[in-house]
Amino acid sequence: xxxxxxxxxxxxxxxxxxxxxxxxxxxxxxxxxxxxxxxxxxxxxxxxxxxxxxxxxxxxxxxxxxxxxxxxxxxxxxxxxxxxxxxxxxxxxxxxxxxxxxxxxxxxxxxxxxxxxxxxxxxxxxxxxxxxxxxxxxxxxxxxxxxxxxxxxxxxxxxxxxxxxxxxxxxxxxxxxxxxxxxxxxxxxxxxxxxxxxxxxxxxxxxxxxxxxxxxxxxxxxxxxxxxxxxxxxxxxxxxxxxxxxxxxxxxxx
Amino acid sequence: xxxxxxxxxxxxxxxxxxxxxxxxxxxxxxxxxxxxxxxxxxxxxxxxxxxxxxxxxxxxxxxxxxxxxxxxxxxxxxxxxxxxxxxxxxxxxxxxxxxxxxxxxxxxxxxxxxxxxxxxxxxxxxxxxxxxxxxxxxxxxxxxxxxxxxxxxxxxxxxxxxxxxxxxxxxxxxxxxxxxxxxxxxxxxxxxxxxxxxxxxxxxxxxxxxxxxxxxxxxxxxxxxxxxxxxxxxxxxxxxxxxxxxxxxxxxxxxxxxxxxxxxxxxxxxxxxx
Numbered sequence: 001x002x003x004x005x006x007x008x009x010x011x012x013x014x015x016x017x018x019x020x021x022x023x024x025x026x027x028x029x030x031x032x033x034x035x036x037x038x039x040x041x042x043x044x045x046x047x048x049x050x051x052x053x054x055x056x057x058x059x060x061x062x063x064x065x066x067x068x069x070x071x072x073x074x075x076x077x078x079x080x081x082x083x084x085x086x087x088x089x090x091x092x093x094x095x096x097x098x099x100x101x102x103x104x105x106x107x108x109x110x111x112x113x114x115x116x117x118x119x120x121x122x123x124x125x126x127x128x129x130x131x132x133x134x135x136x137x138x139x140x141x142x143x144x145x146x147x148x149x150x151x152x153x154x155x156x157x158x159x160x161x162x163x164x165x166x167x168x169x170x171x172x173x174x175x176x177x178x179x180x181x182x183x184x185x186x187x188x189x190x191x192x193x194x195x196x197x198x199x200x201x202x203x204x205x206x207x208x209x210x211x212x213x214x215x216x217x218x219x220x221x222x223x224x225x226x227x228x229x230x231x232x233x234x235x236x237x238x239x240x241x242x243x244x245x246x247x248x249x250x251x252x253x254x
Numbered sequence: 255x256x257x258x259x260x261x262x263x264x265x266x267x268x269x270x271x272x273x274x275x276x277x278x279x280x281x282x283x284x285x286x287x288x289x290x291x292x293x294x295x296x297x298x299x300x301x302x303x304x305x306x307x308x309x310x311x312x313x314x315x316x317x318x319x320x321x322x323x324x325x326x327x328x329x330x331x332x333x334x335x336x337x338x339x340x341x342x343x344x345x346x347x348x349x350x351x352x353x354x355x356x357x358x359x360x361x362x363x364x365x366x367x368x369x370x371x372x373x374x375x376x377x378x379x380x381x382x383x384x385x386x387x388x389x390x391x392x393x394x395x396x397x398x399x400x401x402x403x404x405x406x407x408x409x410x411x412x413x414x415x416x417x418x419x420x421x422x423x424x425x426x427x428x429x430x431x432x433x434x435x436x437x438x439x440x441x442x443x444x445x446x447x448x449x450x451x452x453x454x455x456x457x458x459x460x461x462x463x464x465x466x467x468x469x470x471x472x473x474x475x476x477x478x479x480x481x482x483x484x485x486x487x488x489x490x491x492x493x494x495x496x497x498x499x500x501x502x503x504x505x506x507x508x509x510x511x512x513x514x515x516x517x518x519x520x521x522x523x524x525x526x527x528x
Binding site for chain 2: 049051054055056073074076077079080081083084086087088101102103105106108109243245246247248249
C-alpha cells in the first residue's frame with residue numbers, strides 16, 4: 001500500500017472551501033432583504049416545483065443557493081426541527097437562532113469530517129413584531145454564521161449584489177421598492193450589461209409581519225408583476241389571502 | 255431537538271423520505287408519541303372524559319359541534335372544555351373519550367397536517383387526512399383496552415368533491431365515512447335521535463346551527479355527562495363551520511341568540527314535543 005501524501009490542514013481546508021465555493025458560484029444568486037412590513041426573499045428560479053425559498057415555521061423562512069439535494073435535505077431537517085420543538089414546547093418557542101445554531105453545527109461537522117463539504121449557502125430569517133426584532137442569519141458551507149442586518153445576498157454574484165445593497169438599501173423601504181431593488185441587482189449580477197429578468201423567472205416570498213400565526217406567503221402572478229412595476233400603486237401584499245379554495249401559501253392577486 | 259453531544263442536527267433529521275411527522279416522531283422521539291405510553295397490566299384509572307360531538311352536513315359544507323362538559327366518574331371535571339379543534343384550514347376534529355389522550359392526539363394530528371403541507375408543498379386529500387387520523391387512533395388500542403379510549407369525529411370540506419364529509423372511528427382505528435349526520439360520545443344516542451328527525455337535505459347554515467344546538471340540547475337532556483346550554487355562566491357549545499372558505503368557529507353572540515331561541519321554544523313546547 002502506498003503512503004498517502006502529507007497534506008497540511010491549511011491546504012486541506014482551503015481545497016474544500018474552494019470546492020464548495022465553486023459549486024455555489026455555478027447557480028443563480030438569491031437576495032433576502034428586510035422591508036417595512038416584513039422580510040422579502042427573491043431569487044431567480046424558473047422552476048415552480050423545486051423551491052429555493054421555503055417556509056420553516058410560523059415566523060421563520062429559509063432560502064438557499066447551491067446544490068438542490070443538499071439544501072433540500074437541510075430544509076426538511078429544519079422543518080422537522082421546528083415542528084418537533086413547537087410540538088414539545090410551544091409554537092412561540094421556535095426561534096431562528098436555535099435553528100441557525102443547529103444548521104451551523106451540522107454544516108461545520110460535514111465540512112471537516114465528511115469526504116466532501118455541502119455546496120450550499122443558506123439564510124434563516126425570522127420576522128419580528130417590529131423591524132428592530134427581525135433576525136437574519138446567513139450560514140455558509142463551513143458552518144460559519146453571520147447575524148446580518150437588513151439584507152443578505154448569496155450565490156455566485158453575492159459580492160457584487162451586496163455592494164449594490166449597501167449603497168441603496170434603506171430600513172423603511174416598502175415591499176415594491178425592495179423587490180425592484182433586489183431584481184435589478186440580480187439581473188445586473190456581472191459587470192456586463194444587465195439581463196432581462198421577468199416575473200416568470202423569479203421565485204419570491206415574504207414573511208409578512210402583519211399576519212397572525214403562519215406569516216410566510218409566496219408571491220406570484222399578477223401580484224408580483226404589479227409589485228415589480230414602479231408605476232403600479234401596489235406596494236405591499238394584501239392582508240387577505242387569495243379567495244381561491246385550496247392551499248393559501250401563495251398570493252397571486254387573482 | 256439537536257443532539258445533546260455536539261449541537262448538530264441528528265441523523266434522523268437529515269434522513270430523506272417520510273413527510274409524516276408522526277413517523278419521524280416515533281423513530282426519533284418515541285416518548286413524545288401519545289400512544290407509546292402504557293398502563294401497568296390490569297390497571298384502569300379515572301381520567302376526565304369528553305362527551306357528545308355532533309356533525310351535520312348541509313348545503314355548503316359541514317358543521318361540527320360539541321358540548322362543553324368533561325366528566326370524571328360522577329363529577330364534572332370541567333364546565334367549559336373545548337372539544338372541537340380545527341385540524342387545518344379545511345378540516346376539524348371533535349373528541350369524545352379520555353380527554354387527555356384525545357387532546358394530545360389532536361395536537362399531534364394538527365402538526366402532522368401542517369408538517370406534510372410544508373414538506374410536500376401541497377394539501378393532503380380529505381381521505382388522506384382521515385386515514386392518518388385512523389392510524390393514530392390504532393396506535394392507542396392498548397390504552398383503549400384499559401379504559402382510556404379516544405374516539406374522535408372528523409369532518410372536513412372536500413375540495414375535490416366540493417362538499418362536506420364526515421368520518422367516524424372506532425377504538426381499533428376503523429374509519430367509516432358517515433352520510434348526512436353523525437354523533438359520538440355518551441350522549442350520542444339522544445343526539446342522533448334528534449338529528450334523525452330534524453335533518454333534511456339542503457339545510458342552510460342558520461338552520462343547521464339550530465339543528466346542532468337542538469341535538470346537543472337533547473343529548474344533555476337525557477345524558478348526565480353532556481353539558482346543556484349554561485345560560486347563567488354564558489357557556490355555549492362550540493360550533494365549527496366548514497365550507498369552501500375553510501373552517502371558522504361561531505362567535506358567542508351568534509350562539510347565544512340560537513341557544514336562547516331553542517331554550518325558549520322548548521319551554522313553550524313542553525320540553526321538545528313537536
